[in-house]
Amino acid sequence: MSQSTAPMISSHERAGSAFNGYLMLAVLAAVTVVVLYLVINAAPPSGAEKYEKLLFVGTLLLGSLTVLIGSIGFFMIQPNQAAVITLFGEYRGTVRTQGLHWVWPWMMKKKVSVRAHNIHSEKVKINDLRGNPIEIACNVVWRVNDTAQAVFDVDDYKEFVNIQIEAGLRTVGARHPYDDMSDEDETTLRGSADIVNAELREELNERLIVAGITVDEAGLTHLAYAAEIAGAMLRRQQADAVIAARKKVVIGAVGMVEDALEKLSGDGIVELDDERRAAMVSNLMIVLCGDREAQPVVNAGTLYQ
Incomplete structure (x- = not known):
């Protein structure tokens, strides 16, 4: 029954x-x-x-x-x-x-x-959307809006606020990845602070309305990978930075080679067939994209030697 x-x-x-x-x-x-x-x-x-x-x-x-x-x-x-x-x-x-x-x-x-209260939460360890362990903390500004609810509907409204802040922080932190590892434009904890803070404030207001509490401001104050994966994630970030830099160098070099070939052909300085044009492009790309300075070689013969 x-x-x-x-x-x-x-x-x-x-x-x-x-x-x-x-x-x-x-x-x-x-x-x-x-x-x-x-x-x-x-x-x-x-x-x-x-x-x-x-x-x-x-x-x-x-x-x-x-x-x-x-x-x-x-x-x-x-x-x-x-x-x-x-x-x-x-x-x-x-x-x-x-x-x-x-x-x-x-x-x-x-x-x-009914004054504004300021709480800085403790660092909590959670898993983000992709399951990566991260450490996260937040700062919350709250006040009592309905005194009857705060006194009669919960046992201790201050302790209730502390517990719900941690629960709301865990909920919002698990909805998004720490960082964007793909080419998709998605909300991340590290790169979308305004969106995440607004979502955290809304989540806390929904949780604390039963106690007559209103959250005026909420925002993340600490965000980092957990110690056990911090080294691996640092290497990944460094690799992403190197790839992005290389990509920018290559795109710039291609543009410079294209401009050089058009200038040579347009001004009639030299006429190149497809094979020699490919060789010049290869040489220019090596010079522009190489990590070391190019060593010049003097050609005493013809262009085709």
């Missing part, structure tokens, strides 16, 4: 209400003055009736308890800070207005920072 799991009910932030803290501070100050006056001037004489003494003690205790319990309800909201108010476990709203506030002492207050 299958059992169905009830979906989690998502919380949503709503505005909470609180009394003006400065006004309540004045009220408590007035009550304190009254209590002090009773202690100093209103104490019953020694010969007073018993009920008068009990009335005095009761009034004094009531005033003292009012001052003591009333002082518990004060709380201060700093800029870019919020306070989540609950009453016997029931969410009663979030206060975001900065300044001094007061709520009933039996109402709980949990302060939540």
